[in-house]
Amino acid sequence: MTTAVPDLADIEIRDPATDEVVGCVRPAGPEQVDDAVGRAVAAGAAWARTSPADRAGAVKDAAAAVRAVAEELARLNESETGRPYDDALGGALAAAGTLEQYAELGPLHRGRSLQGNWSATDLMVPGPRGVVAAITPWNDPVAVAAGLIGAALVTGNTVVHKPSERSPHVGRRFADLVASFLPDGVLTVLDGAGPTGALLSAHAAVDVVAHVGSIAAGRAIAEAAAGTGAKVLLENGGNDPLIVDDGVDPVWAAGQAALGSYANGGQVCVSVERIYCHAGVADEFLAALAEEATRWVYRPSAEGEKALGPLVDRRQREHVHAHVAEALQGGAVAHVGGAVPDGAGAFYPATVLSGLTPQMRIVREETFGPVAPVRVVDSFEQGLAEAVDDPHGLAATVLTPDMAHAQEAWRALRVGTVKVNAVFGGAPGGAAEPRGLSGTGFGYGPELLDEMTATKTVHVEPCPPRHRP
Template structure:
């Protein structure tokens, strides 16, 4: 049972492009969290006994329904988080694809057997862990929720979902739609911010807490789980470096850096957060990057331009600008951007900085905004060493024509994903396991099915014949 109650004042949601109030939600308190978890517990046994094929069929039907309302969800995403419609639509369609993927993979998830003596067998059988608390973020809310919820459902778990308080209507619309295809209690939703998430993650009847969000929230969840025994899956964000090696085409490299830094306003878990550029290409790279930045615009984009929506809210803009202003005050140079624009909303321009030092906050911490901080280094080795000197461990990108450098980089960087010569990308079904402050556990791909299940070893021997006396 939960023991504390959060502040039950309504949460106000504003359109980050206009500052207009677009909704309010009442956060769930202890009683509502207890009720949601209780329903999940009550549904758990029946859902676990449902055949994998039947579970997968229901999830696949839900995926088709998500496709059917993709435009509605993308518009709602734009209204609540500011993500441009086309980008948001891509995220919703990716979510539907993820549900379909797990519907295919779920029935194929299997264990192993070991042969002992001729008459004995050991079975290693995966089974559902029970109740999964899925606590999801605002920056790609539908796609992330689809991954965690889909993997949990097809492996026989029930789910209580807490979407981000910054897009609660979107989160509830998606989850309620999926839940409409499932038995009662298999998927429930609770609204709220950090206090509600704390109640949910510390609930004694929750068996798994799967969280994508901040380092502070992830740390609090891990501490709570230490008391309840729940398994924890965390993706806490990162401070992802990009290394630009000597010999690359600086214009191409600038395009990759801009994409990595500015896509979704720099509000992607694996956004480029800091750039180490070899001095041999630095001048051309910085000029090309500054030109690229001017193509990311807040108005409807024309040919050759890309839409840059607002940040999720003004609080996030204040955080981003504090990093930039502190760097400028300490001697950095803004080639483009770096100032808060006039007018409504939470817009911030695509920004390019240089003249950075390793200890600046914009280098050491996650900014999560459309900022490309460039540090010029004398060698690939220096860039790699500085990129690796970081307690986060989510992802990294290396742009290099030298495959020996690529090989050294992917081995030396203590992160879950290393991308060589591409800021984004990866095969469908790919998985990653963050390190350090960035979290723990696989959050995507077939490996997430393993995370959502517990393996039970069963040793079987025949009973000896009865000897009548």
């Protein structure tokens, strides 16, 4: 049973583009958390015994339903988090594709046999872990939830989902839609902020806590799980570096840097957070990057411009601007942006900074906003060394014409994903393990099925004949 009592005051959600109230939710307390987990436990045995093909069929049907309402989900997402509609629609469609992927992979997930004595059989058999608590973020609320929930369901687990308190309506709409294709209790949804997540994470009957979000929340979840024995999967965000090597086309590199820094307002788990640019191309790169930044506007209005939505709320804008203002006070230079605009909403301009030192907070911590902090370095080796000198370990990007440098970089960078000559992209089904402060465990891909299951080794020998006197 859970004992901590959270603040049960209603949570108000405002459209970050207009400041208008778009909804209100009541956070779940101990009784609601106990009820949801209890229902998941009660449904567990029957769902685990359901054939993998039937589980996959339910998830595949849910995927089709999600695809059918993708536009509705995108509008909800846009109104709650400010994510530009086209990006939000892409996230909803990606969620449908992710559910379809796990519907295909689930029945193929299998164990293996071991070679032992002729008369014995040895098997390593995966099975569901039990109740999965899926705690998901606001910056891509539908696609992230689809990954964790889809992998958990097709492997026979039941799920209690807590979407972010900053995107509760789109989170609940998605989860309720998926749950409508499942037996009662297999997937339930809880509203609430950190206190509700803490109750869920510390619940004795939860077997897996899968979380995508902040470092602080990830640490709290890990501490709670240490007391219950639950398995923990964490993606805690990162401080992803981009290295711009000498010899690259500076205009092309600037386009890559802008995309990595400004997409979704810089509110992507693998956004570019710090840039190390070789002095040989720095002047041209900074000029091109400043020009690129001017194309990212609050609302697209002309050919060649790109949508830069608001930050998720004013609290996040205050966090972003605090990093920028501190850097400017420390001697950094703003080539573009760097000031809080007037008017409604939580908008912040696409910003380019240079003149940074390694000790500045904007270099050392995740800013999570539309800011491209550029540090000019004298050599590729210096840029790589400074990129590596960081406790986070989510992702990194290297732009270089030198494949020896690319090889050196991907081996040296202590992160889950290294991208060479592209800030985004990757084959379907990819998975990686974050390191350091960025978390632990595989997210997405076939490997996530392994994380959601426990392997049991079974040794079977024939019973000897009964001795009869």
